[in-house]
Amino acid sequence: MSPTARDSRSADDGSAAGALERAAAILDAFDATHRELPLARLVERSGLPRSTVHRTAARMIELGWLDKPGDKYRIGTRLFELAGLVPVRHELREAVLPYLQDLYAAARTTVQLGVLDGVDVLVVEKITGHRPLPMLSLVGGLIPAHCSGLGRAILAWSDAATVDAVVAAGLTRRTPRTITNAEALARELATVHEQGWAYDREEGNAGISCVAAPIFDFTGNVTAALSVTGPSAAVLPDRIGPAVRMAAAAASRAYAARRWAVPRPAPELPSQ
Known part of the structure; x- marks a missing residue:
């Protein structure tokens, strides 16, 4: 089931809260049947503008939250490490x-x-x-x-x-x-x-x-x-x-x- 697009005002503002909303929207685009997503599908499922997804995903890769071994994005190993602490x-x-x-x-x-x-x-x-x-x-x-x-x-x-x-x-x-x-x-x-x-x-x-x-x-x-x-x-x-x-x-x-x-x-x- 596709995630619901988040409120555009909070997702597009330049605050730290807005950055977290954008990151959350991107993470929510992944599920058990969508483990790897090309940029176009990530844009579609996150409900965010293409430029926003591209910029935010690049930073998430740097943080280890996402990975992109080829032309598709996937969840990064850093989140897997943190999940073990829950x-x-x-x-x-x-x-x-x-x-x-x-x-x-x-x-x-x-x-x-x-x-x-x-x-x-x-x-x-x-x-x-x-x-x-x-x-x-x-x-x-x-x-x-x-x-x-x-x-x-x-x-x-x-x-x-x-x-x-x-x-x-x-x-x-x-x-x-x-x-x-x-x-x-x-x-x-x-x-x-x-x-x-x-x-x-x-x-x-x-x-x-x-x-x-x-x-x-x-x-x-x-x-x-x-x-x-x-x-x-x-x-x-x-x-x-x-x-x-x-x-x-x-x-x-x-x-x-x-x-x-x-x-x-x-x-x-x-x-x-």
Whole structure:
């Protein structure tokens, strides 16, 4: 989906804020299906004047925010380095990754870790092994919360305002099985809350099913979810559900312990 063009007044002024708006508009032009863009497409998708894009992109290349090995622009490695410092990627991923690995070893199909980002789920980590599913979002990609196991596992323990925002954004139909009715979604979330895991049966992608369970932080609030995703014949909720729920519970304890941990002060060295 193309990004919305930003307000031209803020994007074209000469202030530092205007420069940041221009850089943000250019970065927003990239997504999972537009990883490399020639100048013309970058102008089109950013909504900025050609001269502005050319000048701003040149400076972003100098800063390492963009790269241009040939005639196309792409995201630079400096942003990749900085992304590793984001708490949700660093702290959450480090705490949960061992349990994702255990779950992958048991299920032998794709496992994912996601957090709610507005009305979508941001994929923070995934393990695919030798049989990746190309229709699934990559790490850093977004998937709709209402029709994904990850999203429902989070929404089932979220407050009413969060669920209402997802409904207000529109329950878009992705497949013939997608729930597009607010009442039906509410009933489904109640079921998820009761059984401890969410089941998406070909609602996001035809032929693909997902079982997911919530991860809680040290305050007891839902903060993420992990899932097993794969061909529907291989992802059976009665068999996979308990294992996913147990992995999520263990991941919650590990993440809560990490967040509670207080660094010990360095011991004082004896005086000479």
